[in-house]
Amino acid sequence: MAGIDWEDPFCGEGNNCFRIGTDDDGNAYIAVAGQEDTPLKDSRDALRALILEIKAGKADHLL
Known part of the structure; x- marks a missing residue:
């Protein structure tokens, strides 16, 4: 997808x-x-909020 500046991949346990x-x-x-080529798209603020919630442990039940 053109125009997207991708960060290096982040890999958790099990190579996800x-x-x-x-x-x-x-x-x-x-x-x-x-x-x-098939990303989820939202605002930077929404992504920032998601990452903060994950870091706060609010998504641990999904793992």
């Missing part, structure tokens, strides 16, 4: 790798590593 990216229009993207 994902990538986070942003574009110049203020959008944020998250995708499974290797499947960057």
